Amino acid sequence: MEYVELTGNPRHDKLISLVMSNGYISNEELAKILNVTPQTIRRDIRQLNDAGLISRHHGGAGRISSIMNTEFSKRETAYIEEKTTIANEVANFIPDGATLFITIGTTVEFVAKALKNKNNLRIITNSIRVANILYQNKGFEVITLGGILRSHNGGIVGPSALSLVSGFRADYLITSLGAIDPDGVLLDFDINEVAVVKAMIEHSRNFILIGDHTKFHASAAIEIGNLKQVSTFITDSKPPANIINILKENKVELRIAKK
Known part of the structure; x- marks a missing residue:
């Protein structure tokens, strides 16, 4: 899996790349791939969502909207x-x-x-x-x-x-x-x-x-x-x-x- 440094946190960078590659990926899959607990994944997703890098969904994460831009x-x-x-x-x-x-x-x-x-x-x-x-x-x-x-x-x-x-x-x-x-x-x-x-x-x-x-x-x-x-x-x-x-x-x- 190819990824680039976006956040300074290698796990976050890998999580973003997984989301971008899959479109949507569940908390369970992310936890398994990244070898961390679901609680850690949920916390990571919340932080990355707040930063506008991914979109937080119930049970997982997806790409940010292709229709709506982040507020100016x-x-x-x-x-x-x-x-x-x-x-x-x-x-x-x-x-x-x-x-x-x-x-x-x-x-x-x-x-x-x-x-x-x-x-x-x-x-x-x-x-x-x-x-x-x-x-x-x-x-x-x-x-x-x-x-x-x-x-x-x-x-x-x-x-x-x-x-x-x-x-x-x-x-x-x-x-x-x-x-x-x-x-x-x-x-x-x-x-x-x-x-x-x-x-x-x-x-x-x-x-x-x-x-x-x-x-x-x-x-x-x-x-x-x-x-x-x-x-x-x-x-x-x-x-x-x-x-x-x-x-x-x-x-x-x-x-x-x-x-």
């Missing part, structure tokens, strides 16, 4: 160190004078904060929160897309946003996502937000995908695209072997951000 306010305070590390790597990678598409999400908000000290950037975004971070730099031109403003995450979606994207050609798209499937398919939770990301991919010279290690073991339902389309993938830890193979086969640059 909870994601803001999760994996702060990892997101900061990734954001700093992105800021070091982006040259001054570039035109950027930046999407919606907590990780890209960390990127926006890291970009504040760059020079002469043009940013086109469908996130009011990203715009609010960046507009105060007098050397930046910040353009927000028009459309429907969402209260839960400050995102802008709808036909107007899609139409405005087509009027630009960005040097770089910077976006995160909900999950990366083992076959390289990129996934997220909201069809309207995904539609804007797809339009940005089509109108960008370079596609920078960012995501922490949890994206390799998450689940989401709406397809954004494929790793094959990505120019550079920036993450915080070594991806699983199958993902590395896809990156190599398609000449996608992998950058593992260092703390």
